Structures are given as C-alpha cells and as structure tokens.
Amino acid sequence: MKNNSYEYDVALSFAGEDRAYVEEVANSLNRKGIKVFYDLFEEANLWGKNLYEYLSEIYQNKARYTILFISNFYNKKLWTNHERVSMQARAFQESREYILPVRFDDTEIPGILKTVGYIDLQQKTPEELAMLIEKKLKKDQTFFRRRWSKLSTMINAKPFIFSIKIIDQKAQLVKNAHVVLVANNSTYIEGRSDEKGLAHFIIRTRKMYTVLIAHPEYPAVLFKNINPKEDIEVTIEKTIGFGSVVINKSGQVPGIVGKIEPIRKTDKGFALYADNIAIDGGANQPCDFELNKSLSLEDNGGNIIHLTFRFFQGRIALADYCKHKSI
The missing domain is CATH 3.40.50.10140 (Toll/interleukin-1 receptor homology (TIR) domain)
Known part of the structure; x- marks a missing residue:
C-alpha cells in the first residue's frame, strides 16, 4: 500500500x-x-x-x-x-x-x-x-x-525567542560578542551577548541560519545550517593577537583608521573598497579578494593589520584581523 x-x-x-x-x-x-x-x-x-x-x-x-x-x-x-x-x-x-x-x-x-x-x-x-x-x-x-x-505553517507561526550562549575555552562567559544570524535569502538578525554571555533573537519566520560570531579578542566563528528550534551554547577559543569583526555594508576594523566596504562583483567574485586605507601596499581599488586569504591594510598613520574574510553574503561580511608585527 x-x-x-x-x-x-x-x-x-x-x-x-x-x-x-x-x-x-x-x-x-x-x-x-x-x-x-x-x-x-x-x-x-x-x-x-x-x-x-x-x-x-x-x-x-x-x-x-x-x-x-x-x-x-x-x-x-x-x-x-x-x-x-x-x-x-x-x-x-x-x-x-x-x-x-x-x-x-x-x-x-x-x-x-x-x-x-x-x-x-x-x-x-x-x-x-x-x-x-x-x-x-x-x-x-x-x-x-x-x-x-x-x-507555510512555520511562516505563520508566532514569534519566539532563540538564544545563543557564548563561553570561552575556560568556560568563562563572553560578553559583547557581535552575533548575526544570516538566512539563505540573505536577510539577517543582529545581536550582542550580554553579561551572562547570552545573545537573544526574536524569530518571526523559522529558517535555517548561518551563525556568525565576532569579538575583538577572539577569532571569527561561524556555523552553517542552524535550526533555531532549540537554544545553543558555543565555545570560542582565544588566539593572542587576533580579533574579528562583522561588517554590515561598510565599517571599521579595530587598530586601523578609516572605513572599508566589501562588495560582490557581477562575476560572483569579491572586491574591497577602503577609505584612506592602502590595500596590499597600494593596489588599485576596488581590490579583488578571496575568502580565507589574507589582505594587508595600512592607514595614514602607518598602522598595518592583516584582514581575512571568512564569510560574505548579501551585505554581511565576517573577518579575522591581526596587527602587523614589525621585524
């Protein structure tokens, strides 16, 4: 049958x-x-x-x-x-x-x-x-x-709260982490972890999300295909000298003066504009880049950082950065 x-x-x-x-x-x-x-x-x-x-x-x-x-x-x-x-x-x-x-x-x-x-x-x-x-x-x-x-049923469902708890490798609560949920259609929800390491989100349409986590004292973390039906706990590990940042359309990276703006090109590649910042020693802008490959950025004060994009969808980018060490 x-x-x-x-x-x-x-x-x-x-x-x-x-x-x-x-x-x-x-x-x-x-x-x-x-x-x-x-x-x-x-x-x-x-x-x-x-x-x-x-x-x-x-x-x-x-x-x-x-x-x-x-x-x-x-x-x-x-x-x-x-x-x-x-x-x-x-x-x-x-x-x-x-x-x-x-x-x-x-x-x-x-x-x-x-x-x-x-x-x-x-x-x-x-x-x-x-x-x-x-x-x-x-x-x-x-x-x-x-x-x-x-x-259809999920779209019409009542809103509910989805929470992410963030701790470090020593089980200490991590506050002020920038957390972004990015749906497959590139819509997103932003939040920050509080004193208890919790970031809360009001979910109005249940979708699968990519979770992005950035913090100035921790490398970038991302998880794909997360269903918000149950709260989750995430452990992030500190690496000395590394931080991470979420760029929404355009933004600043700690340790360097000026703004950057990553874009998606028509051929599906990526490129970067930078305001009063030299990219890779003065490359023409917009400067092409690839995910998981480092770029060097230098501002007008001689401050240099290395930036590596880990994720870019819609206008939301997640990147790691570290300060250039002088020889």
Missing part, C-alpha cells in the same frame, strides 16, 4: 561499527529539516518496545526511503539483516526505488543486485551524502508538497 504521509523521510540502516560516519549524516539531515529515523534520536521511543516488531514496521511502512549502509560489518549483523528483510518486503510491493544503497566497500548483500545504482562512500563526505539524500527527496512530489505546507 502506497503511503503519501510517512512518519520519516528516510530511515538509516547500518552496522554499529560504521556509526561515526552515519551519525554525521543523521545530524546533517536533521539540520536540513529532514525527518530521519536514526536509533540514537529515538531512544525514548525504542525504550521497552518489542524491537523485532517495531523495527519491521519502521523499515517496511513508515519511511519514504531507506538508506542501506553496506559494509563487511553490516553483512554479519543479526539486526541489520532483519532490517534488510523488512525493506525488501516493502520494495517488492512498490514499483519505485525504495532501498537506496551506499557502500563503504564491495561486500555483497543478499537481495541487493550489483546492477542497482549506489553511492560510493569513499568518494563522499557525510555532508555530501546528506545533500544527495535531500536532492533525492526533493524529486518526490509528495515530499515537496509536505515541505511547502510545513514551511
């Missing part, structure tokens, strides 16, 4: 020895808003249940797709083979692909033909596999309609 309203978008079937890789995939899928059956996410549900019957139901009826992580370990496990039999019973009933095999090695699995298309995990990071799974799901029209319906 075809089900258009599955409890899970994907179920992950794997051997415990391969958990480290699979857990990264599960976490990435979860951040993307994909409903994933992964055993450690389900400890409360699994507690006390007849696992033989419950897992049969999951792998046969409750997931849109199953990702089968093939390895030598998988073939030797009792539970994974029970999961496989349940998947194959489902696949037999449907005229579309349901079992999506991915391989750590060339182990043969009963019932999985060598001619079935698979993904070679030796060529894919966990994040890259998660992106492929998301792409596969988006081709399923019932999944697409469900996601659109869910998005």
Whole structure:
C-alpha cells in the first residue's frame, strides 16, 4: 500500500561499527529539516518496545526511503539483516526505488543486485551524502508538497525567542560578542551577548541560519545550517593577537583608521573598497579578494593589520584581523 504521509523521510540502516560516519549524516539531515529515523534520536521511543516488531514496521511502512549502509560489518549483523528483510518486503510491493544503497566497500548483500545504482562512500563526505539524500527527496512530489505546507505553517507561526550562549575555552562567559544570524535569502538578525554571555533573537519566520560570531579578542566563528528550534551554547577559543569583526555594508576594523566596504562583483567574485586605507601596499581599488586569504591594510598613520574574510553574503561580511608585527 502506497503511503503519501510517512512518519520519516528516510530511515538509516547500518552496522554499529560504521556509526561515526552515519551519525554525521543523521545530524546533517536533521539540520536540513529532514525527518530521519536514526536509533540514537529515538531512544525514548525504542525504550521497552518489542524491537523485532517495531523495527519491521519502521523499515517496511513508515519511511519514504531507506538508506542501506553496506559494509563487511553490516553483512554479519543479526539486526541489520532483519532490517534488510523488512525493506525488501516493502520494495517488492512498490514499483519505485525504495532501498537506496551506499557502500563503504564491495561486500555483497543478499537481495541487493550489483546492477542497482549506489553511492560510493569513499568518494563522499557525510555532508555530501546528506545533500544527495535531500536532492533525492526533493524529486518526490509528495515530499515537496509536505515541505511547502510545513514551511507555510512555520511562516505563520508566532514569534519566539532563540538564544545563543557564548563561553570561552575556560568556560568563562563572553560578553559583547557581535552575533548575526544570516538566512539563505540573505536577510539577517543582529545581536550582542550580554553579561551572562547570552545573545537573544526574536524569530518571526523559522529558517535555517548561518551563525556568525565576532569579538575583538577572539577569532571569527561561524556555523552553517542552524535550526533555531532549540537554544545553543558555543565555545570560542582565544588566539593572542587576533580579533574579528562583522561588517554590515561598510565599517571599521579595530587598530586601523578609516572605513572599508566589501562588495560582490557581477562575476560572483569579491572586491574591497577602503577609505584612506592602502590595500596590499597600494593596489588599485576596488581590490579583488578571496575568502580565507589574507589582505594587508595600512592607514595614514602607518598602522598595518592583516584582514581575512571568512564569510560574505548579501551585505554581511565576517573577518579575522591581526596587527602587523614589525621585524
């Protein structure tokens, strides 16, 4: 029987020895808003249940797709083979692909033909596999309609407060950190951490965000694909001589006089204007730059800093800086 309203978008079937890789995939899928059956996410549900019957139901009826992580370990496990039999019973009933095999090695699995298309995990990071799974799901029209319906509900949801706690490597609270949430559509929300190391944000439309954190005494920190449904704690580590700054359209960098303005060029590259500041010894402006590559800036007082952009989207940039050391 075809089900258009599955409890899970994907179920992950794997051997415990391969958990480290699979857990990264599960976490990435979860951040993307994909409903994933992964055993450690389900400890409360699994507690006390007849696992033989419950897992049969999951792998046969409750997931849109199953990702089968093939390895030598998988073939030797009792539970994974029970999961496989349940998947194959489902696949037999449907005229579309349901079992999506991915391989750590060339182990043969009963019932999985060598001619079935698979993904070679030796060529894919966990994040890259998660992106492929998301792409596969988006081709399923019932999944697409469900996601659109869910998005519409989220847009109309009541505003709520999302908080980020910032501490250093010694577990000390970090105040006055500049924190920016940047959505995929380049809209953003700004805040600063208070005396308790907390930055609070009013979320009116739930989206996935890139979190940028800057502080004059700490290097830049960024996290991608953060879902604001739960508060988070971030540890930042101090590096002597380094600071970081968020530039919104244009701004100043501590330790040097004058303003800078990063821009995105029409060819998708980046360039930098600087007011009364020489870039790389006097290069013509706007001066091209690349993310994660250092530029030198010198003001009219001879102060020199090295600036490295870590992120730039819309008009929001995140950069590290350090003062030039004289020889």
